[in-house]
Amino acid sequence: MAERKLVVVPTYNERENLPKLVDRLLALPDEVEILVVDDGSPDGTGEWVAGMSATNPKIHLLSRTAKNGLGRAYIAGFQWALEHGYDLIVQMDADFSHSPEDVPNLLTGIMEQNGDLAIGSRYAGGIRVINWPLKRLVLSVGASYYVKWITGLPVWDPTGGFKCWRRQTLEAIDLPTVKSNGYGFQIEMNHRVWRKGLKVVEVPIIFSDRVEGTSKMSKKIIVEALLMVWSLLIQNGLSRSPKKSVSPAS
Ligand SMILES: Nc1nc2c(ncn2[C@@H]2O[C@H](COP(=O)(O)OP(=O)(O)O)[C@@H](O)[C@H]2O)c(=O)[nH]1
Ligand SMILES: [Mg+2]
Structure with missing residues (x-):
């Protein structure tokens, strides 16, 4: 039986971006379904998705009442994906920093490299970032x-x-105990996979800064990530290596 694929998109005020993103995802050669995890966006993002999901069975909405951070939105979305029986779960931003046309590369990458997690990588084999201020790239x-x-x-x-x-x-990787948000969330999730001895692979992507809407990232999120890295080292018993490899996929 073919694998069931879901793209999870967290949103906060992405009404300008989401309709175009959904169109491009549904036009991919891979058959994907879409779950939008919206935190009660005041700009009507959630209402738009609710309307679409009423007529298109490939579009789903998980609506939450308050803006609670990217990490919490993803954990809720991943739990939803597991409950609904999807096999491959893609996560991406709504703002076109991540190109929908790269989704098939991630899906192929995880299968061909036999990864347990595939990261769409801006920096593997060179830097591929478009339109970011130098300060943000250096950071x-x-x-x-x-x-x-x-x-x-x-x-x-x-x-x-x-x-x-x-x-x-x-x-x-015990989703309910993941605590961080923003960049810290991405690091914590990767570290959990790697330290279990699972295989993390990187697939090259080109990243562009958002054109519409505004970034929700903040200094607080950067500081959280910088400190959280130390607690990951402690969680891994001060070791800089993973456990012996055991693939859940095998
Ligand atoms: N549901 C939800 N989505 C969020 C939240 N914060 C950011 N997002 C979404 O997460 C994605 C990445 O956020 P963005 O502001 O673009 O961060 P940046 O790319 O690091 O500047 C976008 O799709 C946002 O709409 C949040 O608190 N809740
Ligand atoms: Mg962004």
Whole structure:
């Protein structure tokens, strides 16, 4: 039987971006369904999805009442995906920083490289970021080295938010105990996979800054991520290596 594929998109005020994103995802050669996790966006993003999902069975809405951060939205979305029996779960932003046309590359990448998690990587094999201020690029690349130095996580792009999960991997990492948000959330999720001895692979993507709408990232989220990395080292018994490899997919 063919694998069931779901793309999870967290949204807060993405009314301008979402209709175009949904069109492009539904036009992909891979048959994907879409789950939008909206935190009560005042701009009507949730209402738009509710209307679409009433007539299109491939579009789903998980509506939450308050803006609670990217991490909480993803955990709720992943739990929904597991409850509804999807096999491959892609996560991506709504703002076209992640190109919908790269989704098939992530799906192929995780299968061909036999990964348990595939990260869409801006930095593996060179830097591919369009239209970011230099300051933001330096911060992001610097963060990647920082994470690698402290935790040993052998990933070029640990803060990236465009990824593909196997359901078995999400089942293996105890979602309810994941606490962080924003960039810290991406790092914590990757670290949980790697330290269990599961296989993290990177698939090159091109990342562009958003054109419509505004970024919700803040200084608080950056500081949270920088500190959280130390607690990951502690959680791994101060070790910079994973456990012996055991693949949940095998
Ligand atoms: N549901 C939900 N989505 C969020 C929240 N914060 C950010 N997002 C969404 O997460 C994605 C990434 O956020 P964005 O502001 O673009 O962050 P940046 O790319 O790091 O500047 C976008 O699709 C946002 O709409 C939140 O608190 N709740
Ligand atoms: Mg963005």
